[in-house]
Amino acid sequence: MNKRILTSCLLGLTLAVGGCASNLTGDTYSRSEARAPQTVRMGTVESVRLVQIEGTRTNIGTGAGAVVGGVAGSSVGGGRGSIVTGVLGAVAGGMAGAAAEEGLTRNQGIEITVREDSGQTRAYVQEVDKNVSFAPGERVRILTVNGVSRVSK
The missing domain is CATH 2.40.50.100 (RNA polymerase II/Efflux pump adaptor protein, barrel-sandwich hybrid domain)
Structure with missing residues (x-):
């Protein structure tokens, strides 16, 4: 079940970041x-x-990364341990998501x-x-x- 959630979140992050990309060539007009x-x-x-x-730096990459990291972190350990790893996973995931968004849209x-x-x-x-x-x-x-x-x- 957790793998499905993780996969869905990663797919959502990829689609969200890809949707933010714009074309800045000389022959493209808004x-x-x-x-x-x-x-x-x-x-x-x-x-x-x-x-x-x-690249762009929006809350989309940070938010999606935090969700993925939180879900992945909460699946480690049990009880209070899963809460702590979930929070740590969300923070790390948010940072990684922001960096991924900027890198993918550069x-x-x-x-x-x-x-x-x-x-x-x-x-x-x-x-x-x-x-x-x-x-x-x-x-x-x-x-x-x-x-x-x-x-x-």
Whole structure:
């Protein structure tokens, strides 16, 4: 019975964390950005470097981890011992769940430094899109909608 509960909790954690993932590439728009007017600026790529985009940190990973850890811990020992191990398991599980959520939702990013035609130089960070690459000297468009900018070809 406890294995079923543990398996169900782990599956729930995986689905919950996966549902939190968002796409931050240059060609992905949120629903609120679709059909909104955009400001378009042109520029030339100065440099490109890979960066890490940290994962999300919500209470979902912590809560799911605490449930899994509490269930797993309470199955150890009996009486007061199972209560103590249940509490310790919940604390450890919560910490592990938070770390797992952040790790699972972490993305490879790219920082693109662009010298805009206006003369300003700005850096933009977005998720790596394996179908699009940027190189120094290349002409690009900077699209801004609702305060969110992205670099596109």
